[in-house]
Amino acid sequence: MGLREKQSIPSLVDALPGRTQAMPVAETHFVLGTQMQPDTTLAMHQALFGMGCFWGVERYYWQVEGVYTTAVGYAGGHTPNPSYQEVCSGMTGHNEVVRVLFDPTLVSYRELLQVFWEGHDPTQGMRQGNDIGTQYRSGIYCFDDPQMAEARRSQTEYQNALTAAGLGSVTSEIVSASPFYFAEDYHQQYLAKVPGGYCGMGGTGVRCAVTA
Numbered sequence: 001m002g003l004r005e006k007q008s009i010p011s012l013v014d015a016l017p018g019r020t021q022a023m024p025v026a027e028t029h030f031v032l033g034t035q036m037q038p039d040t041t042l043a044m045h046q047a048l049f050g051m052g053c054f055w056g057v058e059r060y061y062w063q064v065e066g067v068y069t070t071a072v073g074y075a076g077g078h079t080p081n082p083s084y085q086e087v088c089s090g091m092t093g094h095n096e097v098v099r100v101l102f103d104p105t106l107v108s109y110r111e112l113l114q115v116f117w118e119g120h121d122p123t124q125g126m127r128q129g130n131d132i133g134t135q136y137r138s139g140i141y142c143f144d145d146p147q148m149a150e151a152r153r154s155q156t157e158y159q160n161a162l163t164a165a166g167l168g169s170v171t172s173e174i175v176s177a178s179p180f181y182f183a184e185d186y187h188q189q190y191l192a193k194v195p196g197g198y199c200g201m202g203g204t205g206v207r208c209a210v211t212a
């Protein structure tokens with residue numbers, strides 16, 4: 001598949017078929033020691049972000065106070081339970097994403113959005129640095145109307161800051177969350193398991209102020 005095709009999301013008809021079986025992952029987070037699966041007995045909220053290579057994105061978020069657990073996976077496309085190789089083919093439509101379960105009494109969704117905007121360059125379209133393809137696009141995947149409103153407000157504020165700095169336009173997609181599929185277990189908390197691992201992440205240098 002050529003570069004042009006890898007920067008276009010396939011239709012449902014053209015996407016790979018996938019499978020019914022979910023990807024097996026460890027029960028506990030390698031760094032935090034918390035449960036990888038959502039615990040319905042805990043009053044946790046969830047957020048879903050795509051910022052390029054999910055290894056580095058996950059490391060950003062597991063370091064945030066108030067985050068209960070993180071997991072890397074795939075969302076935003078068509079193929080159920082895809083493999084990493086299938087996502088990299090460009091024929092699933094999925095993005096590399098990080099699911100964040102957080103305690104809203106300790107950290108707000110607004111603060112997680114600040115990490116999102118400042119942690120990568122959201123102006124690059126279907127790429128992040130040298131990583132090129134639909135799976136590296138910038139995206140916020142919202143679980144309810146308040147998250148959608150907060151995400152869109154923060155986008156406007158960050159775009160204003162980019163414009164003031166003479167930088168480009170935000171290309172991030174902000175849409176309702178689609179199903180999240182776990183990535184393979186070796187991808188989970190990868191940069192803790194492999195501290196010297198590469199992940200091409202970089203922001204614009206423009207700050208995103210958190211306001212009430």
